[in-house]
Amino acid sequence: MFKRLQIFTALLALSALVLAPAAHGQRIGYTNQEAILANMPGMQDVQQQLQQEAKEQQQQLQQQRQAFQKKVQQFQQQQSLLSDSAQTRREQELQQMQAKLQRSSQQRQQQLRQRERELMQPLLEDLQGAIDSISAARNLDVVMRTQALLYVNQDSDSVVDITQDVAEELGINLDQAPGEPSPSVQQPTNTPPAGGGGQ
Secondary structure, X not given: OHHHHHHHHHHHHHHHHHHHHHHHOOOEEEEOHHHHHHHOXXXXXXXXXXXXXXHHHHHHHHHHHXXXXXXXXXXXXXXXXXXXXXXXXXXXXXXXXXXXXXXXXXXXXXXXXXXHHHHHHHHHHHHHHXXXXXXXXXXXXXXXXXXXXXXXXXXXXXXXXXXXXXXXXXXXXXXXXXXXXXXXXXXXXXXXXXXXXXO
């Protein structure tokens, strides 16, 4: 164990020596992708489409929840009239119905996330193309997201903000940026209350 630790430490030190000179000479760019995406012409359409699809899915789920609640209420009203075996059978049916409803909710959320990826893909490809173009023009070795930076020396020539350049490449004006966008549609994760026991 100790020998492995020594080898690991030696490899870590060696990699630091090898990588340090390379990183020292690199030109690094950073860009606020969120601000650019929020201002891209297609972003509003993507958000509206996702919100519409989320609304439709929520309506369908709500109908299923109401049907489930109706079955629970019927069972609670009829419970005292049912035999033990009939009660057990109805409880099992309700449990299965509840599990199916939960699976349906999860599947719909997954479908919505997949739909978001599909709708965002063309925008992300355009953004990446603009970043690539500006990176080549400015002779940058690495481009990072603004959110990944902990500190930037504004006087450094080796670290540059290319947000405005990327926006101009895409024909976007960032002067009136709406701030941090939220392209993701947050779908409620309400699960139906447990029912069927009537205890």
